[in-house]
Amino acid sequence: MDFDLTPAQQRIQAQARAFAEQEVAPVAREADEKGEFPLHLVERMGELGFLAGPIDPVYGGSGMDYVSLVSLCIQDWGSEEQKRRYLPRLARGEWIGCYALTEPDAGSDAASMETTAREEGDFYILNGEKIWITNGMSAKVAIVFATMDRALKHKGICAFIVETDTPGFEREPMPGKELGHRASEHVHITLRDCRAPKGALLGKPGEGFKIAMSALDRGRLGVAAGALGVAQACLDACIAYTTQRQQFGQRVADFQMIQATLADMAADVEAARLLVYRAAWVKDRGLPATKATSIAKLFATEAAMKAASQAVLLHGNRGYSNEYPVERYYRDIKGLQIYEGTSHIQRLIIARELVGRERK
Secondary structure, three states: OOOOOOHHHHHHHHHHHHHHHHHHHHHHHHHHHHOOOOHHHHHHHHHHOOOOOOOOHHHOOOOOOOOOOOOOHHHHHOOHHHHHHHHHHHHHOOOOEEEEOOEOOEOOOHHHOOOEEEEEOOEEEEEEEEEEEEOOOOOOEEEEEEEOOHHHHHHHEEEEEEEOOOOOEEEEEOOOOOOOOOOOOEEEEEEEEEEEEHHHEEOOOOOHHHHHHHHHHHHHHHHHHHHHHHHHHHHHHHHHHHHHOEEOOEEHHHOHHHHHHHHHHHHHHHHHHHHHHHHHHHHHOOOOOHHHHHHHHHHHHHHHHHHHHHHHHHHHHHOOOOOOOHHHHHHHHHHHHHOOOOHHHHHHHHHHHHHOOOOO
16 A cells, blocks of 8 residues: 655645645734634635635645545535535635534534524525534525424435524624633524525435435544644654753653653554545545545544643643643543544444444
């Protein structure tokens, strides 16, 4: 098996690293402390093609594979009209989208959602609440999930593409202050007789649950890749700090317990990288990817959580303050353990892929 990246993948990797180091890292601390979403970075990502992913170039995509970037579910489920209207704007970073699934009483159990949709002439009328919706304040378009018939449970769920300036689409920041990801927008959306035209239906009636699960599959791959990045950042920070810091007349990196910690961290990072790449490889080949993406998400987030915890310890009192970025890594990685299904949910998914599920 060839573990080398292709020249095209290496070019994308180098471009992404340069963008992260030169444009994201310098503003990361300020964005975290102010709790402000740096919109200019989204526009810049659009310019660089990072938002286009594996979207077909005819819709403004850049033709990347999944090893390079993750796509949008409109690519897979949208009508031709929907693709032409939304994908180019999203790919260029002109518009930001949000994914409105989670509700006050429907998180991991998406089939219990209470947001409703009913037909009325040429429109669907949406009513309900969504919470913890990332990018919700800046989004120009939202994929909203609602049920046409709660008695049908998951078979009654539909997905709608709703432009956020539609009357009845109301949003406000979530109360409180998050542990991490403080520069992200987390929003409470209220739908009050929000009128979505018939053309807003994504996929077919009753396919909403299938659409949601396929989107979560892709999202888990993105979260796994993000967790891998956090784990690598923790390792890099620890190597830099322990090789510079002197204690008892020698480098901290020369103590065997520190070396053992760094070695374990490096092993976890490499294992996470291989699992993320394999999950992307599976998706590129059009194979069933649920187990692979869940394994990658589970392992990468758990490994990054352990790496962040060790990074704070290795930095000592400096790691406990915002003098160094490891305290932010420690706060941020907890969110990645939760997003797109918690570690507990990933274990359930993996187990069901292995042994199936007895139907009663």
